[in-house]
Structures are given as C-alpha cells and as structure tokens.
Amino acid sequence: MSIKNKLLAKTSDLTLPPAAPSPAPAPAAEPALPPAAPPQAGRFPPALPAAAAAAGGPGPHGQAPRTGPGQMLQFRGQLLAVEGELGKLRDRLREHDGALPTRRLDTALIQPSRWANRHADAFGNAEFMHLKQDIELAGGNVQPILVRPLPEGTGGNGTARYELVFGHRRHRACAELGLPVLAVIDHGPISDLDLFAAMDRENRERADLSPYEQGVMYRRALDEKLYASNRRLAEALGVSHTWVANVLAVADLPQPVLDCFRSPLEVQHRHAKAIAAQLDRDRKGVLKRADKLRQQAQRLAPGAVVEALLGKTATAVADRALPGSQSGELALGGRVVGRWSLDAAGALDLHLVAGVVNAADASRLAQTLVQALAQGGPSGA
Numbered sequence: 001m002s003i004k005n006k007l008l009a010k011t012s013d014l015t016l017p018p019a020a021p022s023p024a025p026a027p028a029a030e031p032a033l034p035p036a037a038p039p040q041a042g043r044f045p046p047a048l049p050a051a052a053a054a055a056g057g058p059g060p061h062g063q064a065p066r067t068g069p070g071q072m073l074q075f076r077g078q079l080l081a082v083e084g085e086l087g088k089l090r091d092r093l094r095e096h097d098g099a100l101p102t103r104r105l106d107t108a109l110i111q112p113s114r115w116a117n118r119h120a121d122a123f124g125n126a127e128f129m130h131l132k133q134d135i136e137l138a139g140g141n142v143q144p145i146l147v148r149p150l151p152e153g154t155g156g157n158g159t160a161r162y163e164l165v166f167g168h169r170r171h172r173a174c175a176e177l178g179l180p181v182l183a184v185i186d187h188g189p190i191s192d193l194d195l196f197a198a199m200d201r202e203n204r205e206r207a208d209l210s211p212y213e214q215g216v217m218y219r220r221a222l223d224e225k226l227y228a229s230n231r232r233l234a235e236a237l238g239v240s241h242t243w244v245a246n247v248l249a250v251a252d253l254p255q256p257v258l259d260c261f262r263s264p265l266e267v268q269h270r271h272a273k274a275i276a277a278q279l280d281r282d283r284k285g286v287l288k289r290a291d292k293l294r295q296q297a298q299r300l301a302p303g304a305v306v307e308a309l310l311g312k313t314a315t316a317v318a319d320r321a322l323p324g325s326q327s328g329e330l331a332l333g334g335r336v337v338g339r340w341s342l343d344a345a346g347a348l349d350l351h352l353v354a355g356v357v358n359a360a361d362a363s364r365l366a367q368t369l370v371q372a373l374a375q376g377g378p379s380g381a
Contacts, residue, residue, distance in 0.1 A: 102144045105183050107175035110147055111160035115196050117209065117217035118168050121263045127358055132173040141170045144182040146198070148190050165195050166202040193236070196221055200237050210265040211272075212258075215251025218244060249276055257286065257309065260293040262339070266302045278310050285311065299339065301351045 065071050122128060135141050145167025150160060162185065164171060174181040190198075200217065203209045209217075218233060227233035234244045249272040250264075257275060258264045279286050289309050293300070300308065330338035330352070338352035357365055 102182055102184050104140070104180040105147070105162065107171055107179075107181050108159055110145075110162045110164055110171060110181070110183070111150070112168055112171075113164050113195065113199065115192075115199055115217060115220065116164070116168055117199070117203065117213045118172075119210070119213050119216075119263075119265060121265050122169065122210075122213065123172055125265075126361070128169060128173070130358075131169060132176065135170070135173045135179070136177050140179050141167075141174055141182050143167075143170065144184045145170050146186060146202075147183050148186050148195065163195075165190070166199045192226060196226060197237055204239070210267075211247045211250045211269055212264040212267050215247035215249070218248055219251045246272070249273060252276075254279075254287065254290075256290045256294065260290050260299075260305050260309065261302060262299045268302070271302060271306050274306055275309055298341070301349075 065074055146165040147162035148165055150163050162183070165186070167181075167183075171181050203214070221227055221233065222230070227236060230244050230248070231241060234241045246269040250267050250269065253267070253272055253275060257279075258267065261267055275286065286309050289311060293305065293308055299305075330340065338350065340351070341349045
C-alpha cells in the first residue's frame with residue numbers, strides 16, 4: 001500500500017471545524033486636518049470695500065483679495081468710508097450742541113416748585129382758559145416746560161420724580177386735559193438759586209405775573225434766606241431795587257386788606273403804596289374799614305376799595321346804595337370773573353377781573369357790546 005493510501009485511511013474519519021467569520025474590515029480613517037495656524041502678525045482681516053460691504057458681497061468678483069497688499073487696499077478703502085460717515089454725524093451733532101432733549105411726561109410725575117408763584121386765581125381766568133384751549137387743539141403743549149430730577153424718595157406726593165422749574169400753567173393745563181406734558185429734563189446740577197433765577201427770568205420775560213404773585217415769590221425767597229437782603233436779591237436777578245420794593249409792598253399788605261379786593265391779582269403798585277402809607281398813619285382805622293368792606297355782599301372795583309380803606313368813599317358808597325340800583329356777578333367756568341352795577345340814574349358800570357380779557361379781545365368785546373346795544377334798542381335812544 002502506498003503512503004498516500006495509508007494517510008487517507010487514517011484520516012478518513014476526521015472532520016474540519018466550521019470556519020470562523022472573518023472580521024469586517026476597519027473603516028478607513030479620515031485624514032486628519034492640520035491644526036489652525038495661529039494669527040500672523042501684520043496680517044489684515046479680509047476687509048470689504050464700502051460698496052461691496054453695503055451689497056453684502058465679498059468683492060467685485062465674488063472673492064476677497066488673497067494677497068496682503070490687496071487686503072490692505074481694501075481695508076483702507078473701508079476705513080475711509082467709515083471716517084466720511086463719522087464726519088457727517090459730527091456735523092449733525094454740532095448743530096445741536098448745547099441743546100437738551102425733550103420728553104413727554106405724565107403730569108403726575110411732576111410736582112410744583114416750592115418757589116411756585118401762581119395764585120389760584122391765575123388758573124381760572126380767561127387767559128388760562130385760552131392757553132388750555134390752545135393746548136387741547138394742538139394735542140399738547142408746544143413750548144416745553146423745564147423740570148429737574150428729584151432725589152429719590154423726596155417726591156411730595158409719593159409718585160413725583162421731577163420738580164418744576166418753570167411752566168406751571170402749561171403743566172396745570174395738560175393735567176386738567178389728561179395729556180402728557182412736553183418737558184425738558186435738566187440733569188445738570190441746578191441749585192435753588194439757579195432754579196429761582198430761571199423761574200423769575202422766564203416769568204418776567206413773559207410779562208404775565210401780577211405784582212402780587214411776583215411779590216409773594218420774592219418774599220418767600222427772602223424769608224427762607226435764599227438771599228440775604230432785598231438788594232442782594234435785586235442784584236442777583238438783574239432787576240431794579242425799586243421794582244423789588246414795589247412788588248414786596250403789594251405782597252406785604254395785611255391779609256384782611258387783600259381780602260377786600262375781588263382778587264389779590266387786581267392790586268397794583270400804586271394801590272399798595274397808598275394803603276401802606278395810610279397803615280403807617282392809622283393802622284387801626286384801616287383794618288376797621290377793611291372789616292366792614294369784607295362784610296359787604298358786593299365787592300368794589302380796586303380804585304373804590306382803596307378809597308374806602310383810606311376813608312374817602314362815603315359818597316361813593318352811598319351812591320351804590322341808592323334805591324333802584326342793581327348789581328350782579330359775571331361767572332365763567334364756575335368762577336366770578338367780574339361784576340356789573342346799574343345805579344339809580346341808569347349808569348352801567350362793568351368791571352372784569354385782571355387777566356380775563358387780553359389786549360386782543362378787548363376790542364372785539366367792545367364791538368360785541370355795541371352790536372348788542374344796537375340790536376336791543378336801548379331806552380332813551
């Protein structure tokens with residue numbers, strides 16, 4: 001037997017084990033990216049020209065310059081464009097140099113100044129009604145008021161954040177109309193002296209304060225030691241000493257004397273001088289006559305009040321009490337703005353409180369009265 005046959009006989013009962021599954025080939029590894037190169041000194045960012053930047057594209061051919069000189073030129077062009085825009089903005093800002101911004105504020109956030117000089121009658125006369133009507137038609141005040149921020153927690157009404165410097169009537173009109181008030185907010189340091197001077201200057205330039213209101217304002221400043229004397233006050237405000245003395249004479253009249261007038265806004269310098277001189281001579285007599293005047297139902301015109309306080313009106317008062325005389329009040333908006341009286345001889349006296357009629361309305365009022373007389377056919381014509 002050959003060797004081959006012998007081997008086959010011995011291995012015929014042998015079997016091979018099952019083949020093990022071959023492992024899946026490992027995925028090919030992605031080539032590693034090289035690390036980012038650190039920024040190189042002297043290399044400019046890929047700046048875009050102004051036209052390309054505005055259009056959102058990288059450049060005229062859709063690609064940023066690849067060379068350093070090209071990027072430098074592109075970056076320089078963009079800088080020049082930005083500098084040009086900044087120059088235009090500087091010119092526009094220069095036009096508003098020194099100006100203060102305005103804002104519309106809730107009137108409840110503003111409280112009157114402690115130097116407020118408006119008498120209550122100033123918010124009920126015809127002039128205030130005209131101002132209020134103009135503001136309503138315009139949808140708000142056109143000329144802004146001036147306010148300064150209050151230190152936190154010092155608001156008198158619990159909600160106020162600003163203090164009025166000037167513009168009390170405009171603020172009051174907007175408050176009554178339920179409109180926000182246009183205001184300039186001065187965030188700079190403004191002392192009480194500066195506030196007082198600004199308020200006085202604005203009121204005198206508008207020429208709408210009565211001598212009584214001006215005098216009360218000056219007296220309050222002197223009583224609170226804002227100024228050491230009348231002379232210091234006059235010099236600081238740039239007004240004459242005579243003017244200060246005149247308005248203080250009105251404000252310093254005793255309250256019983258002021259109550260004899262229909263409104264303290266009617267009292268003028270000449271009235272105060274005459275009454276003050278008589279008070280020096282016979283204070284007791286003037287105050288006694290004042291008590292009698294205040295008890296009268298009909299209030300007299302300012303000149304008649306002065307004469308009565310000086311003891312010179314026995315005849316004038318008797319004329320008003322003649323049989324057949326009539327009198328009445330003129331009311332506007334729930335407030336007495338004037339009085340009329342007709343004596344026994346038929347003479348009609350019509351008196352309006354100061355500020356009810358301005359210069360522009362006086363002529364129209366006179367024409368209206370003449371037309372009414374013509375249509376009514378007055379007796380004796």
